[in-house]
Amino acid sequence: MILSKEHASTDVALARRVQWPPAVRITALLAPAAIALACCGSDPPRALRPPPGPPTGRIEIHQPERLTSIASDQRDALGRPLRVACVTCHSQRVPTTLPSTVTELDEFHQGLRFEHGALSCGSCHVAGDQRSLRRADGTMIDMRDAMDLCRQCHGPQTRDYDHGSHGGMTGHWDLSVGGRVRNHCVDCHDPHTPAFQPSLPVLPPRDHGITRQPSRGDH
Amino acid sequence: MTTTTSSSPSISYLRFLGRVVVLAFSGTWRFYAWMTVLTAIALVGLNAWGHQLLNGMRVTDLSDHVSWGLYIANFTFGVGLAAGAVMMVIPAYLYDDHDMHDVVIIGELLAISAIVVCLGFIVVDMGRPDRMWHIIPGIGRFHWPVSMLTWDVLVLNGYLLINLHIAGYLMYQRYLGRPPRKRWYLPFVFLSIFWAISIHTVTAFLYQGLGGRPFWNSALLAPRFLATAFISGPAFVIVLLEVVRWSGKLTFGDGPINTLSRIMRVTVLLNLFMLGSELFTALYTGGAHGSAVRYLFFGSHGKHALVPYIWTAVALNVTSAVLLYLPRSRTSKRWLLAACGCAFLGVYLEKGMGLIVPGFVPSTLHETIEYTPTVTEWKVTAGIWALGLLVLTVAIKVGLAVWTGRVREREDGAARSADGAALGAEEEPLRDQHHGT
């Protein structure tokens, strides 16, 4: 619509400069105007909805069950590993020392893979208190605030997370409408082996042209 | 329009139309056989198109990667054919070629038939032809002047109307036995020359203006379109003139055919030169911009669907050039016709499958997804060409009957003398308009 109007105005300007005879000028004036009118002059203006208000929605961080429970070797009816809450055992069994390597772990913790830099169990865990974690400066934090622990080393990721460009989310972009739930670091990264684990992709393209031709060739 | 015949102009025009219809449906057994075959092919096409409408365009081999194929390829070629017919009008009116003037009506009728073919291919390529009215200026939402497709709608239909007017007016005046008035057709003849160039330029701009398709995004596309149009048009007309001569319905000298083959001698080389220039740019520069050309000529990623088309096209184009430059083609009709056949087919392949499809392969995300027309697409395509030939046959049959004076208002010549008495100041003698300008 806008383009047609511009067209009309340039034609008018052109007609004035060149000083064409009146008949030509009128035609130059009228023809694009008439077409612009016929094409799109009749649209009723569409009302816009009001702009977003002040942000009132809360940003919550999802609490992964991994922080309060551990997978057992049992499975439920759907084949998912049954999880056992930490307190089930640790309310009675209170270890006084932490193991120095993963091979010393027993019971539920057997077979734990540990690939997280040069950290040791004691870097984060506290002997005798499975609900707390210890920061590098020695202060204790609640297990639910585990992300504070990650923040100590992973500065760039923390910065990106805080600006919504790392870690998934669901909910509202417009916080005046509703809140948002952010993923916890531990939702995607097992603190013991934080590298993102490969998985098979979903929904392979099956569009016309791809299905008939099995592969794109030899590269 | 004044007329001094006993009946009023509208009655006489209706009678003219009635006689045209009768003429269109009567002829020798050869005519009937030819028309029956064409009708049958057209009906097969209609049926295939119906299935395409019902089941969706999945019956074609088109995809979101190659979204235009055989239909648009044929459309593009058809526009060239329509524009190419102007190569009879230019010598006849701009260069005052008297011999060409005698047969120029055939060029105008060819233009009309070719535009019918083009419109047919556009309709079958549409996913929703039921909404065609959306593209009618003033009634639908005509996105003019921004969309090149709206320009194409204007120029194609405009060209159809101009040619219908010129051919219709000249024929009706012949029928009435009166000399046509220059002011009623000459401006349109000059307009049609300009317009013929514009239909093919606009059609080229349709592709040329797309920045996302490097294969088309070349300033050379419009000149190439015109060069190929001025090969396929004259080639078809030469064959058509020979058929007309063979039918004995019109006698004319070799002038027009010589002029047309002279034009072709220029355009075949021009086209090969421009093709070579495109190839050099694409292949010498290399990189992603040349990948469509590499796919077209040599195949890529193990896919070669277009390779046979393009090499056949190149072979035919080179052959036609060689044949046209051999002295034999100036003396032997057979050699000339062979050259025309090669040129016509070569351009058809190069401009159709060889120009439209590689615009899409590789796709904009550089996927190499091929396209091979399905039987349905070929049926529809054959149907539309059959329809075009039907229109052309009827137009030429009727046209020549009127043109040569075999069909006219009064058989006894009374009308002529009556008309002659009423010749106005602006009316030239018949001979004059014939070779006028």
Add this chain to the structure above:
Amino acid sequence: MSGPNRRVALKVVGATLGAGAFAYAAQPVAQWGAGLSLEETLRRHYKELTPDELAQILRRLEAETKEKYGVDVRIDDIPAQEGVSFGYALNLSICIGCRKCAEACHQENNHDRRTNNSYIRVIEMEQGSFELERGTVDYDHAVPAPGKFYMPVQCHQCDDAPCVKVCPVEATWKEKDGIVVVDYDWCIGCRYCEAACPYHARRFNWREPEIPADEINPDQAYLSNRIRPQGVVEKCTFCLHRTRRGLLPACLEACPTGARVFGNLLDPSSDIRWVLENKRVYVLKEELGTRPRFFYFFDE
């Protein structure tokens, strides 16, 4: 029988045969025509409709969906919001190529189930090269694969959109909030926009979509995810039926790594603005001058 009589008889027989052949050949065309709704064929352009007419159309479309697919859906017309201009950015450093976004799009937007259609195409590319030609889309190994990176491509909602320019009937246009929409009931199916789009963002309905009733997303909008008719073009609308209600797009919610950032470009405190101002941003085919609203970025 005399000559002329035989001629006439032959002509009559020929004409009858011809008419019969025509009737037979035209049958599918007639059948197609009978299936069209006059009300739909003759309706005016979306922008010319009064609110009442539009409401009527929405109810008709809901009824048609019920009839055809056997589900109750709600089709709304949701206008753009003042002070909102959408932008989308995608972090190429953390995308793992899992195609969860494509799957979410497939489900959210009621795509044809047979074709796995989605507005997002994820390309697996070689580390150290931005050459699309060396990419693959039908990879089926575990991702992220070593030595590869992944680039999902979807509609870039260009501000100078070639697809909008070329449409001969204004069936596609740019809305105030930057989203390029298609009126599926106005599109004539010429596919010029598909040829013009440099990002493979447009899809054509080569046949009527097929979706099981229990998989249909009933929360639909006129310009967005309502089930499309056969023979028209469709495209990504940044899930306007969600985003114009303040929600995040489905592809973003599905992304397990948070590679996707969506928001209001006019809000200086939005995440999308932070990304555009602080990250190394790359615009795909920027040289074409289409001015996309979709950006790629990298960590360090």
